[in-house]
Amino acid sequence: MDYIDPHIHMVSRTTDDYATLARMGCVAMSEPAFWAGYDRGSVDGFRDYFHQLTDTEPKRAAQYGIQHFTWLCINAKEAENVSLSRDVIAMIPEFIDKPNVLGIGEIGLNKNTKNEATVFLEHMELAIKFQQQILIHTPHLEDKYQGTRMILDMLSDDSRIDRSRVLVDHVEEHTITEVLDRGFWAGMTLYPITKCTPERAVDMIEKTGGERLLANSAGDWGPSKPTAVPDLIFEMRRRGLSETLIRKVVYDNPMEFFSQSKNFTFTLRS
Amino acid sequence: MNRTANSILDEKFLDVRAKLLEVAADFDRIDRAASDEGPLSGQSRDHRERLGEAINILRSDGADRAERLQKLFSRDYESSWRKEMQI
Numbered sequence: 001m002d003y004i005d006p007h008i009h010m011v012s013r014t015t016d017d018y019a020t021l022a023r024m025g026c027v028a029m030s031e032p033a034f035w036a037g038y039d040r041g042s043v044d045g046f047r048d049y050f051h052q053l054t055d056t057e058p059k060r061a062a063q064y065g066i067q068h069f070t071w072l073c074i075n076a077k078e079a080e081n082v083s084l085s086r087d088v089i090a091m092i093p094e095f096i097d098k099p100n101v102l103g104i105g106e107i108g109l110n111k112n113t114k115n116e117a118t119v120f121l122e123h124m125e126l127a128i129k130f131q132q133q134i135l136i137h138t139p140h141l142e143d144k145y146q147g148t149r150m151i152l153d154m155l156s157d158d159s160r161i162d163r164s165r166v167l168v169d170h171v172e173e174h175t176i177t178e179v180l181d182r183g184f185w186a187g188m189t190l191y192p193i194t195k196c197t198p199e200r201a202v203d204m205i206e207k208t209g210g211e212r213l214l215a216n217s218a219g220d221w222g223p224s225k226p227t228a229v230p231d232l233i234f235e236m237r238r239r240g241l242s243e244t245l246i247r248k249v250v251y252d253n254p255m256e257f258f259s260q261s262k263n264f265t266f267t268l269r270s
Numbered sequence: 271m272n273r274t275a276n277s278i279l280d281e282k283f284l285d286v287r288a289k290l291l292e293v294a295a296d297f298d299r300i301d302r303a304a305s306d307e308g309p310l311s312g313q314s315r316d317h318r319e320r321l322g323e324a325i326n327i328l329r330s331d332g333a334d335r336a337e338r339l340q341k342l343f344s345r346d347y348e349s350s351w352r353k354e355m356q357i
C-alpha cells in the first residue's frame with residue numbers, strides 16, 4: 001500500500017533507508033527541523049541545516065521516487081537559548097518559499113520552561129505572519145501531559161490560529177482526546193522507547209475512528225525504526241480493519257492535512 | 271472492533287504472561303539487592319511506590335487503564351501557568 005510518513009528525520013538516515021522505504025510503499029514524507037543530538041553554535045549552523053532540508057534531502061528522496069517535504073524552526077531543546085532562537089526565527093524567511101517547505105515545525109516544548117514557551121509564541125507569530133501551517137512536537141514521558149496542555153493553551157488563546165492547519169505530534173493515550181476535541185490534527189509517533197507501539201497506536205485509531213489522525217515513524221538518529229508505518233499497516237490488517245480505514249490514516253489524512261499548504265504539490269503515481 | 275474478547279485474550283495470553291514475569295523478576299532483583307545492600311531510598315523509593323500504584327491501576331476495572339497509567343507518570347498541569355510564568 002502507498003503511504004506517507006508525515007514525520008521522519010531523513011538527514012539522520014542512510015540512503016539504504018530511502019531504498020527500503022521506497023520498497024515498502026512510501027511515496028512522500030515530511031521532515032520537521034529538529035535537534036541534531038548536540039546544540040548548534042550559531043545561526044549559520046541552522047542556515048546550513050535548512051539548506052540540507054530544502055535542497056539536499058529532496059534530491060536524495062527523488063532518486064527513490066519519494067517526494068520530500070519539510071518544516072523549518074529552531075527545535076524546543078535549543079529554544080532554551082532565546083537570543084539564538086530569535087536569530088534563527090529572523091533567518092527562516094530566507095527559506096520559506098523553497099518549493100518543499102510546508103510550514104513551521106516541529107516547534108513545541110521540551111522541559112516546559114518559560115524560555116521554551118517564549119520561543120514557541122514567537123514561532124507562532126512567524127507562522128501567522130507568513131500564513132504557514134504548524135507542526136508541533138510535544139514533550140516526552142513525564143513532561144508530555146503538562147507540555148501538551150500548555151501548547152494547546154497557547155494555540156487556543158490566539159484567535160488568529162486556524163486549528164485545522166495545526167498538527168500536534170507525539171500524542172499518546174492521555175493527550176489524544178484533548179488535541180482532537182479542540183479541533184487540531186493529531187500525530188502518533190511509533191517509537192521503540194519513549195513513545196508508542198504499533199499496537200497501542202491501532203488501539204487509539206479504533207477508539208477515535210481515525211478522523212484527523214496521522215501516524216509517523218519519527219525515524220531519527222536515536223533508537224527508532226524508519227519502517228514503523230508499514231508495521232502499523234500490518235497490525236491494522238492483522239486485526240481485520242478495513243483497507244479504507246488503513247488508507248485514511250496512512251495516506252488520505254496526511255494528504256488532506258498537507259494540501260492546506262500552498263507548497264504541497266503532489267504528483268500521483270501514473 | 272471486529273474481534274471477540276476471547277480471541278484477543280487467547281492471542282495475547284503468552285505475551286502478557288511474559289511481560290508480567292519480566293516485571294516480577296525486576297521486582298525480585300530489587301528486593302534481593304535491598305536485603306543485601308539496604309532498602310530503596312529517595313527518588314528510587316518514590317519510583318517504586320509509583321510502580322506499585324501502576325499495578326493497582328492494572329488490577330482495576332475500565333477500558334482506560336493505559337490513559338490512567340500515563341497520567342500517573344505525568345507531571346501535573348496547572349491552568350494558571352501563563353500567569354505564574356508571566357508569559
Ligand SMILES: [Zn+2]
Pocket residue numbers: 007009032034106137218
Ligand atoms: Zn521529530
